[in-house]
Amino acid sequence: MSGRIAVIGGGISGVAAAYELALQGREFVLYEASARLGGIVETVHHEGFVVECGPDSWVKEKPWARELAIELGLEDDIIASNDTARLTYLVRGNTLAAMPEGMRMMVPAKWEPLLSSPLFSWQAKLAYLREPKRAEELKAAALADGADESIADFVRRHFGDEVTDTLAAPLLAGIFGGDIAKLSARAVMAGFVKMEREQGSLISAVQSRASAPQASVFTTLKGGLQRLIDGMAAKLPAMSVRLGEAVSGIERRGAGWQVTGLSGEESFDAIIIATPPHITKKLLKPVDARMASLVEMDATSAVVVALAFTPENAQKLRIPRGFGFLEPVSGKPNGDGEPALLACTFVHQKFSHRAPAGGVLLRGFYGGEAAGAMAGLSDDQIAATAHRRLSRLLGPLPTPDFSLVRHWPLSLPQYGVGHLERMAELASLERAQQGLRLVGNAYHGVGLPELVRQGRDSARSLTR
Numbered sequence: 100m101s102g103r104i105a106v107i108g109g110g111i112s113g114v115a116a117a118y119e120l121a122l123q124g125r126e127f128v129l130y131e132a133s134a135r136l137g138g139i140v141e142t143v144h145h146e147g148f149v150v151e152c153g154p155d156s157w158v159k160e161k162p163w164a165r166e167l168a169i170e171l172g173l174e175d176d177i178i179a180s181n182d183t184a185r186l187t188y189l190v191r192g193n194t195l196a197a198m199p200e201g202m203r204m205m206v207p208a209k210w211e212p213l214l215s216s217p218l219f220s221w222q223a224k225l226a227y228l229r230e231p232k233r234a235e236e237l238k239a240a241a242l243a244d245g246a247d248e249s250i251a252d253f254v255r256r257h258f259g260d261e262v263t264d265t266l267a268a269p270l271l272a273g274i275f276g277g278d279i280a281k282l283s284a285r286a287v288m289a290g291f292v293k294m295e296r297e298q299g300s301l302i303s304a305v306q307s308r309a310s311a312p313q314a315s316v317f318t319t320l321k322g323g324l325q326r327l328i329d330g331m332a333a334k335l336p337a338m339s340v341r342l343g344e345a346v347s348g349i350e351r352r353g354a355g356w357q358v359t360g361l362s363g364e365e366s367f368d369a370i371i372i373a374t375p376p377h378i379t380k381k382l383l384k385p386v387d388a389r390m391a392s393l394v395e396m397d398a399t400s401a402v403v404v405a406l407a408f409t410p411e412n413a414q415k416l417r418i419p420r421g422f423g424f425l426e427p428v429s430g431k432p433n434g435d436g437e438p439a440l441l442a443c444t445f446v447h448q449k450f451s452h453r454a455p456a457g458g459v460l461l462r463g464f465y466g467g468e469a470a471g472a473m474a475g476l477s478d479d480q481i482a483a484t485a486h487r488r489l490s491r492l493l494g495p496l497p498t499p500d501f502s503l504v505r506h507w508p509l510s511l512p513q514y515g516v517g518h519l520e521r522m523a524e525l526a527s528l529e530r531a532q533q534g535l536r537l538v539g540n541a542y543h544g545v546g547l548p549e550l551v552r553q554g555r556d557s558a559r560s561l562t563r
C-alpha cells in the first residue's frame with residue numbers, strides 16, 4: 100500500500116509503529132493527545148535516582164524490546180535484574196512473609212522451600228502434594244479447544260482455595276490490577292493452560308522444565324525505559340509528530356480515511372490506532388459498531404508512588420532483602436485503615452543502579468478501588484498515605500527526600516473470560532477494513548516487548 104499513514108496515540112505501541120514507518124521512508128503523521136511521547140512509559144531522573152513512573156522492565160523471554168534497544172544503540176544500557184536478591188514477600192496482616200524460593204507464579208519448582216514455608220497452612224501444602232498425583236483427572240478436566248474459564252477457577256482446580264485467594268490473587272493483581280475471578284485463564288496464563296492440557300499436573304510440568312537454574316527474569320535500561328521512546332522519537336521527522344493533538348474522530352472516505360484532530364481534518368490512505376481501548380472504542384463506533392463493542396473492556400487504574408531516600412537519610416533504614424512485596428486486597432481493613440499497596444518494589448535492590456549507593460528507592464502501586472479513590476487526593480496526600488503504610492510494614496521510615504506520584508487512569512485493560520475469541524473476531528473485522536490496524540495493550544498482551552512487536556508489525560503490514 101502506498102500513501103500517507105496516520106498513527107493515533109503516542110504510547111510505546113504507536114511510537115514503535117511510527118518509528119518503523121520512518122525507517123521505511125513512509126509519509127506519516129503521529130497524533131499524540133498529551134505533550135509528550137511514551138504514554139505510560141516515563142522515566143524521571145532526580146538527585147541520582149532513576150524513577151520509572153510506569154513500567155520498570157520487560158520480561159526476558161520475549162525478544163522484541165531487547166532487539167529494539169540494540170538497534171537504537173542502547174546495548175550497553177541493557178541490564179538484568181539483580182537476581183541474587185530475588186525474593187518477594189506477601190503481606191500477611193501487617194508483616195512480610197517471604198514467598199518460597201523457586202516459585203513460578205503459584206507453582207513450585209522445588210518442594211523443600213514450599214513445604215518448609217510458613218506462608219501456607221498444612222491443608223494448602225497437602226493440596227500441593229496431591230496435585231501431581233491427580234494428573235490424569237486434571238488432564239481430563241483441561242479446557243477444550245476454544246473454551247475458556249477464569250484464572251480463579253483454573254488455579255482452584257489445581258491447588259484449592261487458599262493458594263487461589265492468598266497467592267494467585269495478589270500475584271495477578273500486582274500485574275493486571277485485576278480480579279482473578281474475571282480474568283481469562285487462556286489469555287493471561289496460556290503457558291499454564293498448555294501445561295495442563297499436555298501433562299495435567301502443573302507441578303510436574305514446571306519441575307520437568309526447571310532443572311536448569313532460572314536466569315534473571317527482568318531486563319531494563321540503566322538510564323530508564325524512556326530511552327527506548329527517546330531513541331525511536333529521534334528517528335521521527337519533527338514535522339510528522341503532532342504533540343498535544345487529540346484525534347476526535349475517524350471516518351471512511353472512499354478507499355482512504357479522514358482523521359479529525361485539533362488542526363482540522365486530514366486525509367490518509369491508512370490509519371494505525373494505538374490509543375487505550377476506551378478511546379479506540381469511541382473512534383471505531385461510527386466506522387464499525389461491532390468492532391467498537393469488541394474493543395470495549397474493563398480497565399483498572401493505577402497510581403504509582405515513589406519515595407526516595409538519599410544515602411544520608413537512608414542510613415538507619417533496614418529494608419528486607421529482595422525485590423519487594425505484594426499485598427492481597429481482601430476487602431477487609433488491613434489493621435491500620437490504610438488502603439493496600441498492591442505491590443511495592445525495593446527498586447535499589449532489584450535494579451541497584453537506580454539509586455545512588457546507599458540510597459533507598461521504594462516504588463508502590465495502588466490499583467482497583469484504591470487507585471480510583473486517590474483520584475481526588477493531592478500528590479502530597481498520596482505520598483503521605485503510602486509512607487504511612489510502608490512505615491507500618493517496613494518499620495518507621497524517615498521523611499523521604501523526594502516523592503513522585505503518577506496517575507494512570509484506565510491503564511490496565513482486563514482480559515476477561517472469552518478474550519481470545521473476541522480478539523479473533525476483531526481481527527477478522529479489522530482485515531475486512533482496508534488500511535486499518537489496531538495496536539496497543541488491549542489485544543494480545545500488555546508487556547512492552549509485545550507492544551513493540553505489534554507496533555512495528557502493523558507498520559510493516561501496511562508498507563508491503
Ligand SMILES: Cc1cc2nc3c(=O)[nH]c(=O)nc-3n(C[C@H](O)[C@H](O)[C@H](O)COP(=O)(O)OP(=O)(O)OC[C@H]3O[C@@H](n4cnc5c(N)ncnc54)[C@H](O)[C@@H]3O)c2cc1C
Binds near residue numbers: 110112132152507
Ligand atoms: C503502573 C504500570 C506498571 C507497568 N509495568 C510494566 C512493566 O514493568 N513491564 C511491562 O512490560 N509492562 C508494564 N506495564 C504495562 C505497559 O506499561 C503498558 O501496557 C504499555 O505501556 C501501554 O502502551 P500503549 O502504547 O498500548 O498505550 P499507552 O501508553 O496508554 O499510550 C496511549 C497513548 O494514546 C494517547 N491518546 C489517548 N487518546 C488519544 C487521542 N484521542 N488522540 C491521540 N492520542 C491519544 C495517550 O495520551 C497515550 O500517550 C505497566 C503498566 C502500568 C500502568
